[in-house]
Amino acid sequence: MISKLKQLQPIDRLAISLILLLNVLIGLLMLTGDRTRPRVRDFSWQNKVVGSVDTAFILTFSRPMDRDSVEANLQIEPPLPGKISWVGKRLVYTLTTPVRYETTYQIKLDRAISSIGNEKFGNSIQAFTGNFRTPDRAFVYIGVEGEEKGRLILYNLTLKQKIILTPKNLVVKNFKPYPRGERVLFSAAQWSNDRPGLFKQSLYTVNTGRLSGQQLTTESTGKIDLVLDSENYQNLKFELSSDGKSIVVQRINTNNLEDTGLWLLRSDTLPQRLTNRPAGDFLITPDGTSILNPQTEGIAILPLAENAKPLDFLPSFRRVLDITVNGRESAMIRLNRDATPSLFLVTNQGAKKELTSTPGQILNCKFNPALPFLYCLVTRPKAGKKEYSEQLNLEAFDLTTFKVKVLSIIPDLWETVMSVSPDGTALLFDRVVEKNEEPKIGDLRTNLGTAIATSSIMLLGLNQNQPSTVGKLQPQELPLRGFHPCWLP
Structure with missing residues (x-):
């Protein structure tokens, strides 16, 4: 054996020596383990x-x-x-x-x-x-006075900073922020085309300056892109999916009023007709695959596909007010035999729980994304009045105990819009003051078509441990004049 090794070339002997050395090192490593610390x-x-x-x-x-x-x-x-x-x-x-x-x-x-x-x-x-x-607290609203009238405005509540997003020539009608708040989808008309009974509003997007994963900046803020024009169709209600990839719009043919229905818009594709019948106050489901469309006999669940048949039907319910982020629960309205509304909590498993009823109206409801609470704007009869009259309550429903408490009483205001912050710690709502006259050209109008004189925006902090009783939560009036406030995600 030794004689054979002597016959090898020097380079062969070197190679064998290295192999033996590596084997020894590997053996030592196996015995002692990896001494580098995990990280x-x-x-x-x-x-x-x-x-x-x-x-x-x-x-x-x-x-x-x-x-x-x-x-x-x-x-x-x-x-x-x-x-x-x-x-x-x-x-x-x-x-x-x-x-x-x-x-x-x-x-x-x-x-x-x-x-x-x-x-x-x-x-x-x-x-x-x-x-x-996490981002600064910020929200978007529509201004009502002076240079801000009819324009979309971003307010950074953390920095107390206001940024006007849209130009003077457009009057904004409605809007929906995109999931990361970097853009806002909005409907607007030229002031010259804005008058009662005329619906010449197009859909646009505007940059807020808050880029994905970054804080609010002024870079690219106010950049507007046209999404859908109003040349052949009137664009009415619209909804944006929770992933920001789908837009559903209710449209009416300007030359044929019987040609009405829902249309689907996705990036880089032509508008696609979903239905050819009038739509109610519809919502897109959180998973972005279907819509809840109120009809005369109930609520149809329709897939986001052209002329598709309903996936399901919820009889007796007339309106969907809100859906939880995970899609497991929704707040729905059902009319009783005496035409009074009842508020129901409906699960995706088919369970139904009546939360309240009122001889007045249930205007709006929003789920708290952090806690099992539902906040609703409900009109109730005023206590102790000989003649029937109503007051507007902001009420909190505990979805664990199903108890309800009044958070605030909003005096004599019926067209109030509210928005719950993404972290569930605060709630915004507006106080619209209407004009005592018929709307005319140049007036901002509510959803019911009445002229707006002015409007303030209120901020209500929400107790994360327990909703308060009436009188303990006092809304704060912000130094802003506007309506339809909505938190940026």
Whole structure:
């Protein structure tokens, strides 16, 4: 054997020596283990601005981890409830409540260990600290006075900063923010074409300046793009899907009023007709696959496809007021035999629970995205009055106990619009003052067509632990003149 080795060339002997050395090193490594300490290789939200559409972050580790030790030592400040799942060396943290806006979060992990090796040979993780923050509190509304009249306005509540988004020549009718708040879809007409009975409104988008994953800036703010013109059709009610990819519009042919129905718009495609019949106060489902369309006998669930047959039908209900983000619950109106409305909580499993009824009206309802509460604008009879009269209440329904409490009484106002903040901590509503005369050219008008004299915007903080009783929550009037306030996501 030795004689054979001597017969080898020097380079062959060198190669064999290296092989033997590598085998020895591999053996030592197997005996002692990997002495490098495990670490967090990637944090998906590191230094990002996270909004209400962001529901989970991922921690990727350099080595397989002891999962119990990671879960026991993971800290988030301020606390952010969530559920943990694992995919290999990745930890997925799914939020159970939305992030709180205008907040900086810090995530820490220390003392966790790897699932291989031992503490002597470096299986204790390198200490990790990550950070992310949430957007400023901001909302959009329609101005009512002076240079702001009829224009879409962005107000940053955190910075007390106001930005006018749309030009003077357009009067905005309605709007819907996109999921990340970087754009707003709105309907508007030229002031010269805006008069009672004339619907010459087109659909546009406008940039807010808040780019995806970034804070509000003035860059590209106010950039407007035409989405759908009004040359051959009147564009009436519209809805934007929760992913921002689909728009459904109710349209009427200007040359044939019987040609009416719902149309679907998607990016880079021509408008597609969904139905050829009049639509009610419809909503797109949170998953973006169908619409809830009120009809005479109930509510039809229609797929977002041309001339498709209904997927389901909900008899007796007349209107859908709101749907939870996960699509599991909805607030619906049903008319009783005496024509008074009742408010129902309806689940996607078919369960129905009556929450309240009133001889007045149930104008609007919004779910709290963070807590099991439903906020509604309801008209009730005034107590102690000989003659029948009504007052407008802002009421909170606890969806766990099904108890209701009055949060605020809004005096003599019937066309009030409200919006619940993405983190469920505050509520906006408007107080519209109507003119005591018929609307004329140049007037802003409510949804019912009455002329608007002025309007203020109110901010109501919501107790995250328990809705308050009447008198304890006092709405704050903001230094703004406008109506239809809506929080940016």
